[in-house]
Amino acid sequence: MSDNTLYFPVDKALEAMGNTSRRWQNHLETNKIHVPAEVNFVSSFGPGRGKHRHISIEAITQGAIAFALIDCGVEVRSAYLAGAEFAFLGELGGAYGYDESAPLDPVLDRMPGRLYAEGETFLIYSVGEVEPHNKRLTFVSDRNPVFAAKRGISAPAMVVHAVDGGSSAAPRIVLNVSQLCRRIASSLGICFTAAFMTEAG
Secondary structure, eight states: OOTTOOEEEHHHHHHHHTOOSSHHHHHHHTTOOOOOTTOOOEEEESSGGGOEEEEEHHHHHHHHHHHHHHTTTOOHHHHHHHHHHHHHOOEEOSGGGTOTTSOOOTTTEEOTTOBOSSSOEEEEEEOSOOOTTSOSEEEEETTSGGGGGGTTSOHHHHHHHHHHTTOOOSOEEEEEHHHHHHHHHHHHTOOHHHHHBOOOO
């Protein structure tokens, strides 16, 4: 997490997460929220003993993803792990992944907490048993070249078929993370592009 991380007062942060109760606070207090050790996602601002808790944009995004998955039946810790993978880890599928002098690929590379530079970013979460060599969680841009042969079917179906070839009968949860991030930006009154988009190389 960089030094210019955005923090927001807890009431605004929880509203942007879509939290309408004490769920997030309860999850925090019972150690169900996974956050990398070096990350300071909750901070206190203000003078003296009256400091007010603020929550980082990364924690807000992680929480929003987690709540969406929990509401679909995903276990709480697993949902926060999925949110953490978006908020605190990137995806480097292009040349930049092995050559840092290469430009970021707008549909294969994204930085931590950021969407792909082109297209809509989708999260695909496999429910139930997962084959040994398959990932339970995938983030993908709908502009990824794997979608070229899948035009003419619905976006969620296209995403699932492009990612796994349609070979698995396991149920999937498909979440449009770009839409979720637009909602967060609108709720917080911040610039969506500045807060969430990976800059294309």
